[in-house]
Amino acid sequence: MNRPLALFAVAAVTRLTFAAEPPVELPQAPIRLDAGQQQAIGLTWGTAERRPVERVIRTVGRLDFDERKLAQVTLKVGGFIEELFANYTGQPVRRGDPLFTLYSPDLLTAQREYLLARETERRLQASSLPEARASAASLARASRERLRLWDLSPQQVRELEESGQARRTLTIHSPISGTVIEKTAVAGLRVEPGMTLYRIADLSTVWAYGDVYEYELPLVKVGQQADLALTAYPAERFTARVAWVSPVLDSKTRTAKVRFELPNSPDQILRPEMYGTVELRVPLGERLVVPGTAVLDSGRRQVVFVDGGDGRLLPREVRVGGRFDDAVEVLAGVEPGERVVTSGNFLVDSESRLQAAESMMGMMGALGMGGVKMESARPMEMGGGEAPAPPGALPAGEKQVGDLRVTVFPARETATVGENAIRVRVRDAAGAPVAGATVRFSYTMDMPGMTIEEAPTRELGDGVYEGAARFSMGGPWSLVVEIARPGKPPVREKFTLRVQP
Structure with missing residues (x-):
């Protein structure tokens, strides 16, 4: 399955898996996407920034006699x-x-x-x-x-x-x-x-009536200026003033009548029973905002994905305030200047949840709960090259990464909590050792709050490269290996290493 189709399949499976269950907030884990993967899913970025914002209240206005x-x-x-x-x-x-x-x-x-x-x-x-x-x-x-x-x-x-x-x-x-x-x-x-x-x-002045929802009423004050646009005169804007706000609500529409007053033109082109659009712009001062599409709202919590550098996407729960035309106010969770994902974030969210689910299942196994299974929770492969070869074509634990065959294993018999030497064996398609490559890896436990650590390696010979990793707990750890060779594009692959408590 090619990369875009795999992503959409993951998103669809995630939605179908949890649609029939009661709403449960699943944990999310940091993920890593290289430039090619970001382009494949249409990932775009925005920036959290402090800037002046205003609430725009729009309503249909009906002109009437004064x-x-x-x-x-x-x-x-x-x-x-x-x-x-x-x-x-x-x-x-x-x-x-x-x-x-x-x-x-x-x-x-x-x-x-x-x-x-x-x-x-x-x-x-x-x-x-x-x-x-x-x-x-x-x-x-x-x-x-x-x-x-x-x-x-x-x-x-x-x-x-x-x-x-x-x-x-x-x-x-x-x-x-x-x-x-x-x-x-x-x-x-x-x-x-x-x-x-x-x-x-006397048509020297006219009134306009509009319906304003109850949650917007605190922002509407007598004397405020408003703009009126009419379909009959699309190039013109007429200035009105709030003259009266109804003290009662309509029980069916949950709106209150607001009356605007405006002067007519000398040739009295404003005629009662005309319809138009009334806009009230209410300045709210300077606020910290992110693009509106950056926030994933489940109803119980709101999450954004923040750029962690080097392709890392970090889920961050935020507390939101007001919502504006193109932005959402953030009260807590991000800092000014941080980059956030603005499109493709549903697919990123699906992968983050699946990786977190896999890690949780691994932790359950490590705690003696291995009988519990989650068949549908399979994260998408993060390979940077061709698809893996069919089962049986490579030795156990070895993966095909582009034109290379790569194995990741601990220097000791098993990896344990604490300091560990992690080795990466790199061979070409014919099985010959690859020397002179630059190999590094990053590792993390796919659980909320876990950071992604980077580790360089040194060449030991015979195509083996060794780096140090410190594991803080037992369970499955994700390692992403990156191999760079002169004159060839770098390749990356994700491996899972089980750490004993």
Whole structure:
């Protein structure tokens, strides 16, 4: 099986092996991958760094009218519409512009009564009876107040007083500047008190409503600035301000309404019921972050793989904080400047867990629990050259590594805890000893927390090279042998050496 297929097979077996079991956190072990193996699985790197970060809160915004700038035109007296000035929906009007004229028998009678009351008051000013003068003045005031309550403006009352003639029709004016958004008034219509004839909206400012999830609400404050993007105007950005945050949540969506306020453009291109995207950017200061794809999250713990140098990948449990668009905050577990794996880390994680599982099984065997087996946990081979020869083609313990045949064994009969001399026998394809090579090996116990130690060797002759290793405990130890020869690329192979307690 070639290298990429083997990696994917390991990943698939690992997932299938543990998918049917209850979620159990398996230990992880350091692993080593050379440059070719890293390229084969698409390994890429990122760096842990301290930098300013910000949380971006995005929500769909729906434009609406500014409720403070809406007006309804209604009457407090019945009558008939005669002449219509604002005669279509969407017509712009200014404050004080005439909307229509109204003929109202009740209003006409009230005007005449007011004029009569004023005339009576004038005539009784010279009366010698104070009660008569007071009564006339009171009647005039009451008649004037009735006209005011029926929405005659002070100017219209003055014109009535100056002319002395009741006007058959009364002109109704717009209460605000804006646009007619609803119109029921038509010429000849009989109107009753309280009937809505026009709705007028001032669109100089508009509101936008968005839904913000409850976990984001602590970051949203009244007065914050936001950006609004509209599909209709993709090249433009509009600046809004948070004006209100709902004090209650929607029980179904677990969101709260947030209202944004923004000024309209001079040509009023922002129209109610438009949809757009609202972005709130909340600066959070400087934080230690890693790329978002670097963190493997099992739900119970979060792990990153850190570059240990010379192809070593070290699993490191981390404590994460906030998550941002392209990064994750790390509260503990990595230091600024450390390199972390950002892609291919699922395959690295699978190999790390399998190697740790194999080591644990070896430890169980060393402790008298050898009856326990894990058939599916087989780590991928880390060879740097061709596939091993079929069983029986080489002596026991000897591996084919490229064009070489390599054996690893202790100088004594068995390896034990403590200092040991480890020998590497190197022969060519014909079985002849290989002299003049540079041979070194690294070794580790594939368990969490174990470091990888390096050991150079010296040539003893007859193709045998010897180096020193110190084993801290009994069990299976992984040794990776690297052989370099002049004019040829170096080759590497992984061996397992069992150490007696």
